[in-house]
Amino acid sequence: MAIQYVGGVAVGRTGNSNATTTQSLTGLTGGIASAPAAGDIVIVCCAVGSQGRNNAQAISGYTTLGTQLNTTAVTYDSSMQVSYKVMTSTPDTSITIPAQGNVADGQAWAVMVFRGVNVTTPFSPSSVSATGTGTGRPDPNAITPTVAGTWIVQAVAAAAAATTT
Numbered sequence: 001m002a003i004q005y006v007g008g009v010a011v012g013r014t015g016n017s018n019a020t021t022t023q024s025l026t027g028l029t030g031g032i033a034s035a036p037a038a039g040d041i042v043i044v045c046c047a048v049g050s051q052g053r054n055n056a057q058a059i060s061g062y063t064t065l066g067t068q069l070n071t072t073a074v075t076y077d078s079s080m081q082v083s084y085k086v087m088t089s090t091p092d093t094s095i096t097i098p099a100q101g102n103v104a105d106g107q108a109w110a111v112m113v114f115r116g117v118n119v120t121t122p123f124s125p126s127s128v129s130a131t132g133t134g135t136g137r138p139d140p141n142a143i144t145p146t147v148a149g150t151w152i153v154q155a156v157a158a159a160a161a162a163t164t165t
Helices: none
Strands: 004-014 021-024 041-050 077-086 094-097 106-115
Touching: 004 021, 041 094, 094 106
Parallel strands: none
Antiparallel strands: 004 106, 021 094, 041 077, 041 106
């Protein structure tokens, strides 16, 4: 079976320091279905823009891809974690988004659901880490697929100062 995009959602928030958020996995848009089914892979990219605060952005119950990126405590920092899960016979209907940590921080997340992925080795040959960290211009490394039908998914985050006019 060829890989298909089931659907997704992208959301952002500010001003909510210690509360988690429940993100529904029903009502997904842009793909072939509105919710994940058994065997689908759900990928969640969760990021926070802050002033040197690096709150954990991993999704509970999901596997993280590598370590949280750009966890250096600098002004106008962005911290990002990508997590995934293969849906069981009872697919998740929601996920819990972690708190952003400070009312001054901005947080965004994107959920992408795919069908037809080889769930034994879903990230083969492997995932790659970002270059361009510590700048306002994320720059993922080049990827050369070695398996026919491979899809490349990029997840990036950047933060900037709030301004007033």
